Amino acid sequence: MQEEIKVLVVQALLEEYTPTPLPGARVEHVYTGVGKVNAAFRLARAVERVKPDFVVNVGTAGTLCHRVGDIVLCTHFADRDLRVLDELGVTWQQHTDSAVSRFPWEWGLPTEGWCNTGDSFVTDAAGVEGDVVDMEAYAEAQVCNELGIPFLSVKYVTDIIGQNSVKHWEDKLADARRGLSAYFEKIRLR
Numbered sequence: 001m002q003e004e005i006k007v008l009v010v011q012a013l014l015e016e017y018t019p020t021p022l023p024g025a026r027v028e029h030v031y032t033g034v035g036k037v038n039a040a041f042r043l044a045r046a047v048e049r050v051k052p053d054f055v056v057n058v059g060t061a062g063t064l065c066h067r068v069g070d071i072v073l074c075t076h077f078a079d080r081d082l083r084v085l086d087e088l089g090v091t092w093q094q095h096t097d098s099a100v101s102r103f104p105w106e107w108g109l110p111t112e113g114w115c116n117t118g119d120s121f122v123t124d125a126a127g128v129e130g131d132v133v134d135m136e137a138y139a140e141a142q143v144c145n146e147l148g149i150p151f152l153s154v155k156y157v158t159d160i161i162g163q164n165s166v167k168h169w170e171d172k173l174a175d176a177r178r179g180l181s182a183y184f185e186k187i188r189l190r
Contacts, residue, residue, distance in 0.1 A: 006026050076097070080117065105187050108186060115133070117138030
């Protein structure tokens with residue numbers, strides 16, 4: 001008999017909760033709170049408790065290059081707060097694309113997205129790079145890389161950066177839950 005796959009779904013806020021049925025898996029959710037420190041601490045504790053085979057971050061994000069309602073699968077993570085220290089040799093990027101190949105599901109979308117993470121809610125487009133912007137995924141990717149757990153981030157675009165982002169995010173939470181739920185209903189085993 002095949003052993004059940006354990007998946008830990010990590011989200012920043014309960015308001016972002018989305019059912020995430022993954023065929024053949026037992027799914028548990030953890031809410032980290034906002035920001036990289038909360039995300040790293042609470043994810044590490046949850047990993048210790050659950051001992052998952054895979055971790056999937058599911059949440060909302062802003063963007064400059066996609067449309068509201070798009071879903072972006074990220075395997076490249078950058079810490080915009082640490083990028084300024086690149087010349088000093090400080091690591092500010094994480095890549096999980098090679099680990100994603102170990103996931104047993106067909107995601108139906110490219111897994112090449114770039115998530116720009118930092119401890120501020122971005123409302124100005126100046127200097128923003130990547131497909132989507134959030135406040136937790138880089139830290140979660142780092143925890144998973146350190147622990148050898150495959151990690152993927154699934155982001156629903158709620159707002160275009162610089163266009164009333166805070167208000168759009170609040171208004172789009174229900175849309176995000178519906179869109180992500182519909183997306184996860186289509187996920188199938190390979």
